[in-house]
Amino acid sequence: xxxxxxxxxxxxxxxxxxxxxxxxxxxxxxxxxxxxxxxxxxxxxxxxxxxxxxxxxxxxxxxxxxxxxxxxxxxxxxxxxxxxxxxxxxxxxxxxxxxxxxxxxxxxxxxxxxxxxxxxxxxxxxxxxxxxxxxxxxxxxxxxxxxxxxxxxxxxxxxxxxxxxxxxxxxxxxxxxxxxxxxxxxxxxxxxxxxxxxxxxxxxxxxxxxxxxxxxxxxxxxxxxxxxxxxxxxxxxxxxxxxxxx
Numbered sequence: 341x342x343x344x345x346x347x348x349x350x351x352x353x354x355x356x357x358x359x360x361x362x363x364x365x366x367x368x369x370x371x372x373x374x375x376x377x378x379x380x381x382x383x384x385x386x387x388x389x390x391x392x393x394x395x396x397x398x399x400x401x402x403x404x405x406x407x408x409x410x411x412x413x414x415x416x417x418x419x420x421x422x423x424x425x426x427x428x429x430x431x432x433x434x435x436x437x438x439x440x441x442x443x444x445x446x447x448x449x450x451x452x453x454x455x456x457x458x459x460x461x462x463x464x465x466x467x468x469x470x471x472x473x474x475x476x477x478x479x480x481x482x483x484x485x486x487x488x489x490x491x492x493x494x495x496x497x498x499x500x501x502x503x504x505x506x507x508x509x510x511x512x513x514x515x516x517x518x519x520x521x522x523x524x525x526x527x528x529x530x531x532x533x534x535x536x537x538x539x540x541x542x543x544x545x546x547x548x549x550x551x552x553x554x555x556x557x558x559x560x561x562x563x564x565x566x567x568x569x570x571x572x573x574x575x576x577x578x579x580x581x582x583x584x585x586x
Contacts, residue, residue: 342408348397352417355390387424394421395434402438411442429455429465436472449476456485463489471523474531482531486524487512520551 398417401410418435425431432455439448449472456462456469466485473482490512516524529544 345397345400348393348400352390352393352397355385355393358385359387359390391421391424391428391431394418394424395431398438399434402441404441409441411438414438427458429458429462432458433465433468436468440472440475445472445476449473449478460488471527474527477531477535479528479531479535482528483512486516490515490519517547517551520555522548522551525551 394417398414398421400406401417402414403409415435415438418431418438421428421431422435432451436448436451436455439445439451449469452465452469452472456465459465466489470482470485473479473485513524513528525544525548529541529548532538532541532544
């Protein structure tokens, strides 16, 4: 892994020199591999090459299995990437990942929130930010975020009671439980457990167990249904012998 880091430092030095972003004196390449011999002298890298080189090396140096991780260098590289392109959510997400690996869950959540704010309509960024806030222990903030993309259910019928008209359920957790959103139930249960709220943690874990039991029972029912048995017999008597004969 150290060899990869040295190669990438060499590549970044070349790209910085080409881009003219820094003037730190003469460039001295790493002699582990002569990158200059692999790249034609008349080629010019696109401007985004330096950005993604920063990105790659930052994540490489903070990788959990790296023998000598350098979180400070990773954050430095990502700061350079943000100076290069301050509107790219992936850079903020990488910063959040590095801070998480460095043991700073609150800083990681704030960095992921910065990524989310760049595109408020992105469900993926919203979900990632909610997960990071849960791991930072801020359950309320996480619930407020997921509520942005859960459906507020309204009673559209008055067959049972006039009081049901415009009745709303604004609890996002109920919607996510109905949708069987397993990752949220697991993460929120873990967050409550870390915060010492064992009653709510047990409630979320029980909801998670109920969903899994329901999924297992439906699968067993499907496997024992007459329709499934007929399909199985057809495969065993038609397709498998035909395939073996061929």
